[in-house]
Amino acid sequence: MSLFNILDIAGSGMSAQALRLNTTASNLANAESVSSTGADVYRARQPVFSAVMKALGESPAGVGVQVNGIVESQAPVRKQYEPGHPMANGDGYIFLPNVSMVEEMANMISASRSYQTNSEVAKTTKQLFMRTLSLGQ
Amino acid sequence: MQFGLDKFFGISQQALKIHSRRAEVLAGNLANADTPGYKARDIDFKAALQQFKSGMSDVTLRTTNPNHINSAGTSPGRIDDVLGEMKYRIPGQPSLDGNTVDSLKEKAAFMENALLYQTNLQFLGGKIKHLKSALKGE
Numbered sequence: 001m002s003l004f005n006i007l008d009i010a011g012s013g014m015s016a017q018a019l020r021l022n023t024t025a026s027n028l029a030n031a032e033s034v035s036s037t038g039a040d041v042y043r044a045r046q047p048v049f050s051a052v053m054k055a056l057g058e059s060p061a062g063v064g065v066q067v068n069g070i071v072e073s074q075a076p077v078r079k080q081y082e083p084g085h086p087m088a089n090g091d092g093y094i095f096l097p098n099v100s101m102v103e104e105m106a107n108m109i110s111a112s113r114s115y116q117t118n119s120e121v122a123k124t125t126k127q128l129f130m131r132t133l134s135l136g137q
Numbered sequence: 138m139q140f141g142l143d144k145f146f147g148i149s150q151q152a153l154k155i156h157s158r159r160a161e162v163l164a165g166n167l168a169n170a171d172t173p174g175y176k177a178r179d180i181d182f183k184a185a186l187q188q189f190k191s192g193m194s195d196v197t198l199r200t201t202n203p204n205h206i207n208s209a210g211t212s213p214g215r216i217d218d219v220l221g222e223m224k225y226r227i228p229g230q231p232s233l234d235g236n237t238v239d240s241l242k243e244k245a246a247f248m249e250n251a252l253l254y255q256t257n258l259q260f261l262g263g264k265i266k267h268l269k270s271a272l273k274g275e
Contacts, residue, residue, distance in 0.1 A: 002161040009161065013168030020171075049172040051165075061158050061223070062165030065172055114170055117240060121164050124251050128160070131258050136265035 003132070005062055006125045012052065012064030013118035019067050020047050020111040024104050031099040036089045042097040044073040044104075073098055145268070149260045151189045155182060156254040162223065163247040166238050173234035177226040177243065 023045045035041035048071055052064040075098040083092030143150070159180045169175040228237035 002157045005161050006164040009164045009168045013164075013170075016168075017171075049169070051169050051172050051175050062161035062163075063169065064165065065168045110171070114240075117167050117170070117244060120244075121167055121247060124247070125160065125164070128157075128251060128254055128258075131255055135258060135262055136269075 002061060003125055003129055007122055009062050009064045010118045010122040010125065012066065014115055014122070016047070016049055016065045016067050017111045017115040017118065021108065021115070023047055023070060024108045024111060027097075027099045027104050028101070028108075030097055031101060031104075033097055034085065034087045035095045036087045038077055038079070038095050041077050041095040042099070043077065044075070044097065044099045045070050046073065046107075047071075146261060146264060148186070148190075149257045149264070151186060153254065153257045153261070155180065155185050155189065156250055156257060158185075159250050160247065160254065163243055163250060166243045167240065167247065169236075170238045170240050170243070171236070173236060175236050175238060177228075177238045178223050179226055179246070181224055 027044045030042040033042045048068040049065050050068045052066045077098045078096035080094050080096060081092055082088055082094050085094045088094050159182065162178055162180055166175075166177045166179075226237055226239075226242075229239060229242075231237070
């Protein structure tokens with residue numbers, strides 16, 4: 001029954017968007033995490049989405065979404081000269097994450113809107129379900 | 138006169154099936170609104186219903202005895218046939234990651250589809266009511 005599939009699909013969408021919100025929260029929380037080397041400084045994380053083909057039952061009509069993995073941004077990390085900082089290296093530099101606040105905020109809004117859309121889809125489907133169940137009464 | 142419930146309910150039940158299938162496709166589009174390379178799809182309702190209806194006469198049960206009831210025209214077409222009518226949407230504004238989902242369009246289509254689904258439910262409910270009142274003889 002395809003109405004059941006919709007709940008699966010909307011659920012997959014919500015879980016994917018929740019994970020995206022999760023990475024955004026982690027990026028924002030660690031935006032100022034300082035490190036003394038460029039190698040072990042925090043890097044912005046982003047999830048990679050892909051469509052689930054044929055995984056939800058046998059009907060290929062609607063496809064859900066899945067998170068393929070989380071990639072770390074390869075953008076250069078920020079390097080700052082602060083000799084007084086306790087984490088400063090021998091040359092007096094500290095390394096800051098390559099998290100872009102603006103990008104993360106935009107990402108957060110986009111993720112929360114997409115989450116809302118999926119939850120609305122689930123809500124509408126539930127209403128259709130209830131109407132169908134009360135058919136002929 | 139042969140009385141078939143399938144015939145009595147008519148086109149509403151098939152339209153209902155296609156609408157529920159279309160809701161699934163649109164939900165898939167909305168779930169994949171942020172998936173790179175995902176191409177939005179939709180069901181051509183008119184063509185799907187046509188195909189669904191034409192499938193009605195094609196699928197018949199084999200009768201080996203004259204007393205067997207002829208099933209011609211009573212079995213609805215398979216819902217999977219409808220999948221042949223799926224089309225890719227033409228994007229109004231292409232995006233760099235190859236995704237062609239326009240969230241707003243899909244939302245509007247989903248809402249429209251949900252309304253049409255409920256309309257068909259209403260029709261079916263009315264028919265059931267008629268049938269009930271006829272059976273009760275009130």
